[in-house]
Amino acid sequence: MKILKEIQLQLKGNKKLTLLLKYATGLILFGVLLVVVLFSLVYFEVFGKLPNKEELTSIINEEASLIYSSDEVIIGKLFAENRTNVRLEQIPNHLKEALIATEDKRFYSHNGYDGQSYARVFFRSILLQDASGGGGSTITQQLIKNLYGRQYHGFLSMPINKIKELIIASRMEKLYSKDEILLLYLNSVPFGENNFGVESAANRFFNKSVSELHIEESAVLVGMLKANTYYNPRLNPENAKKRRNTVLQLMNSEAYLSNKVTDSLQKLPITLNYKNLDVNATAGYFTYQMKKKAVEIVKKINDSTNTSYNLETDGLKIHTTLNYDIQKIAEKSAKEQLIIKQQQLDKELASNRLKNRWLKKQQFTEDDKQNRTIQLFDWDSTKTITGNKIDSLWYYDKMLNASVLITNPKNGAVISWVGGNNFNTLPFDMVLSHRQIASAFKPFLYATALENGISPCDYFENEEKTYPEYDNWKPKNADHSSTPDKKVAMWYALIKSMNIPSVNLYFKLEKEWLIDTCEKLLFPEITDDTPSIALGTLDLSLFEATRAYGAFTNNGEMNDLYMISKITDKEGNIIYESEAQKAKRVFTKESAQTLTTILQQAVEQGTGASIRNRYKIKNPLASKTGTAQDYTNAWFMAYTPNIVLGTWVGTSKNDVHFTSGNGSGSSLALPIVANILKEIENTPELKEKYLSSFDIPEKISSSIDCPPYREKGIKGFFNRLFGKKKGE
Numbered sequence: 140m141k142i143l144k145e146i147q148l149q150l151k152g153n154k155k156l157t158l159l160l161k162y163a164t165g166l167i168l169f170g171v172l173l174v175v176v177l178f179s180l181v182y183f184e185v186f187g188k189l190p191n192k193e194e195l196t197s198i199i200n201e202e203a204s205l206i207y208s209s210d211e212v213i214i215g216k217l218f219a220e221n222r223t224n225v226r227l228e229q230i231p232n233h234l235k236e237a238l239i240a241t242e243d244k245r246f247y248s249h250n251g252y253d254g255q256s257y258a259r260v261f262f263r264s265i266l267l268q269d270a271s272g273g274g275g276s277t278i279t280q281q282l283i284k285n286l287y288g289r290q291y292h293g294f295l296s297m298p299i300n301k302i303k304e305l306i307i308a309s310r311m312e313k314l315y316s317k318d319e320i321l322l323l324y325l326n327s328v329p330f331g332e333n334n335f336g337v338e339s340a341a342n343r344f345f346n347k348s349v350s351e352l353h354i355e356e357s358a359v360l361v362g363m364l365k366a367n368t369y370y371n372p373r374l375n376p377e378n379a380k381k382r383r384n385t386v387l388q389l390m391n392s393e394a395y396l397s398n399k400v401t402d403s404l405q406k407l408p409i410t411l412n413y414k415n416l417d418v419n420a421t422a423g424y425f426t427y428q429m430k431k432k433a434v435e436i437v438k439k440i441n442d443s444t445n446t447s448y449n450l451e452t453d454g455l456k457i458h459t460t461l462n463y464d465i466q467k468i469a470e471k472s473a474k475e476q477l478i479i480k481q482q483q484l485d486k487e488l489a490s491n492r493l494k495n496r497w498l499k500k501q502q503f504t505e506d507d508k509q510n511r512t513i514q515l516f517d518w519d520s521t522k523t524i525t526g527n528k529i530d531s532l533w534y535y536d537k538m539l540n541a542s543v544l545i546t547n548p549k550n551g552a553v554i555s556w557v558g559g560n561n562f563n564t565l566p567f568d569m570v571l572s573h574r575q576i577a578s579a580f581k582p583f584l585y586a587t588a589l590e591n592g593i594s595p596c597d598y599f600e601n602e603e604k605t606y607p608e609y610d611n612w613k614p615k616n617a618d619h620s621s622t623p624d625k626k627v628a629m630w631y632a633l634i635k636s637m638n639i640p641s642v643n644l645y646f647k648l649e650k651e652w653l654i655d656t657c658e659k660l661l662f663p664e665i666t667d668d669t670p671s672i673a674l675g676t677l678d679l680s681l682f683e684a685t686r687a688y689g690a691f692t693n694n695g696e697m698n699d700l701y702m703i704s705k706i707t708d709k710e711g712n713i714i715y716e717s718e719a720q721k722a723k724r725v726f727t728k729e730s731a732q733t734l735t736t737i738l739q740q741a742v743e744q745g746t747g748a749s750i751r752n753r754y755k756i757k758n759p760l761a762s763k764t765g766t767a768q769d770y771t772n773a774w775f776m777a778y779t780p781n782i783v784l785g786t787w788v789g790t791s792k793n794d795v796h797f798t799s800g801n802g803s804g805s806s807l808a809l810p811i812v813a814n815i816l817k818e819i820e821n822t823p824e825l826k827e828k829y830l831s832s833f834d835i836p837e838k839i840s841s842s843i844d845c846p847p848y849r850e851k852g853i854k855g856f857f858n859r860l861f862g863k864k865k866g867e
Contacts, residue, residue, distance in 0.1 A: 189307060190287070195314055198286065200224055200326045202454030202709060203339070206426055208463035209704065215426035217433070219451040222335035223342070224326045227318055229350040234337065234357040235321055236395040241361050241386050243278040244393055247317055251279045251308030279308040282324040330360065331367030332415070344372060346412035355404045358386040372409050380409050422466050424558025424568050429702045433457055436703065436715050454709035459702050460552035464825065465545060465815070469555040472814040473541040474518055477560065477788070481539050483801050488537060491798060497536065500794070503529055516564040537795040541788045541811060542569035544681050548689030548783050551698030551720060573663070573678040574787060577804070578636045579765030579774040580675035582691065582734055585633050587656045588644055589730040595737060596845035598626035599640040609669055614638045617766070624851055630737045631847035634745030636764065638674050645673035659725045660687040660697065675765060684776060685785035691735050691761070692778045695726035732839045735761050739833070740843065746805055747777070754813035758820060758830040764809060770802030775809040777816070782829040786811045
């Protein structure tokens with residue numbers, strides 16, 4: 140009886156097992172059928188078109204266009220995706236080995252998909268829920284995902300996209316060699332921070348080309364592929380180091396590295412040389428303006444040659460006129476001067492209670508007065524404060540800004556362009572902003588006089604006078620001096636920037652003469668008919684002023700300014716090259732040289748003398764300062780035969796400003812140019828290129844050989860008669 144019962148129990152158990160096996164088999168067959176059906180639907184493009192052979196063989200990764208300085212430094216990029224493609228021979232073996240060991244160790248043996256990886260994913264990742272089991276995508280499949288993305292198909296999105304990638308990957312493996320697939324992958328893979336391709340990543344994190352990477356650096360970049368942000372070596376250095384060491388260990392497991400090398404590399408710290416042209420952009424203002432010019436140029440090329448070049452995708456090389464070394468010098472000089480002067484302005488504002496007067500002019504809501512966390516621009520980093528909108532507005536309204544423009548007067552090339560304090564946080568370009576030009580305008584008035592027969596040794600009244608016809612206007616010299624008993628020589632009035640003689644000179648000229656000069660210099664239209672124009676009430680941009688000063692040192696001819704010297708395609712073929720432009724005659728050669736002779740004296744004994752006395756600049760130089768009314772705008776313009784340097788300093792709206800001589804052109808703007816010139820003088824290559832002596836004939840140099848003052852009346856007559864010397 141016992142034996143019968145045991146047999147019956149076994150039969151019942153076998154029936155349950157058999158039934159279970161039937162259900163399992165049926166489920167597996169159903170699953171296989173479902174996969175086959177789903178595969179067939181994807182294959183026959185029910186869920187969207189698959190790329191054909193022609194499309195796969197014509198894959199061209201979009202590539203950023205690079206912007207080069209004249210000394211071959213990359214200063215910017217133009218891109219839809221920040222990518223710079225590299226050739227196969229540029230990729231070091233250790234980078235390929237790190238990638239294969241980490242992402243697809245059977246890369247060279249499979250046909251685009253890896254059955255073993257699928258099995259591992261199914262059993263470890265799906266059945267056993269082991270997150271460390273890894274993914275099943277090969278490098279080829281990851282490439283497909285990078286190139287074509289993934290589409291949404293509801294709850295079937297994942298299997299459909301995986302099947303698509305499998306099919307496309309197997310097709311691609313028939314068309315490309317393994318190394319070609321590696322190259323496509325490395326040129327397209329994302330590294331975060333809107334950065335695509337290993338060349339861009341190498342430049343971003345290590346400031347070097349991919350061919351220069353060390354083994355441990357390659358491991359850092361490959362490690363980032365698992366999670367761009369989490370393993371970003373700048374944002375999360377500890378995570379990045381652990382991941383790098385994992386990659387190195389995987390390379391060791393695949394026999395790419397010995398135990399000794401692996402151990403030594405894992406002990407190394409991660410040393411970055413981070414360079415983000417988007418955030419820390421040297422010449423950010425320049426590249427922004429240059430891009431607008433490049434767009435125009437490329438459009439003309441496409442229209443005239445029936446081509447379709449794209450600045451953001453075609454990897455063009457844009458070679459500019461900017462000198463990287465001088466650009467860095469200019470930015471540094473402006474920054475150092477503004478930090479010093481901002482402290483002086485803040486002290487002055489605290490003592491004269493200007494903030495209270497400023498507050499009365501503003502209109503704020505109650506919400507503006509609510510405190511919150513605010514990020515503000517600071518020279519070294521963005522600083523965070525607890526304050527309200529009023530605090531933020533006051534901070535920026537009282538902030539000093541500087542712009543610097545340096546050009547080559549012989550051809551109009553822009554050598555340096557500093558549009559403000561920081562392009563990313565303060566993008567408004569002060570080089571193009573129109574501000575009251577002040578006394579920096581006077582050389583144009585005096586050059587007009589020279590053009591129309593007035594001599595530098597002609598004398599003008601220097602006595603204060605009221606003009607009833609102009610609302611009792613009474614111009615004064617900046618130092619409030621006057622010489623009722625003496626007249627002043629024209630050359631001396633200019634180097635000392637005297638207002639009273641300048642107004643008298645204006646009245647001696649025909650107004651149309653000055654208007655004609657301004658039109659030739661491409662200045663804004665003069666609509667003000669008051670004589671205050673002689674003192675610089677016209678609003679000019681630094682761009683317009685610097686271009687115009689170029690005519691003085693270029694023998695009276697003015698070149699328009701340009702930024703792009705040539706553009707090549709990614710193979711290096713020239714598609715655009717700037718042509719030598721025809722300079723525009725504004726002044727006669729004699730007038731320009733005479734004006735330059737006078738402005739050289741402004742450096743020796745006039746308003747620009749501190750450039751010699753304090754800053755010890757030795758090179759021959761001509762210059763002119765400018766200080767607008769109430770110290771709202773400070774200017775300094777200087778030039779040699781080969782370079783024109785212009786700078787403006789002020790606040791963004793002119794509502795807040797110095798109320799003392801600290802805000803004058805000689806105090807606020809001149810030091811920026813002086814420090815730039817000092818650096819150029821101390822750099823032999825730059826000195827030889829940009830600093831040289833003026834070649835002015837003795838006849839013109841001696842044209843200002845007359846006393847600065849001439850006494851009126853009988854005494855003056857006898858002094859002239861008996862030859863009173865210059866300077867007495």
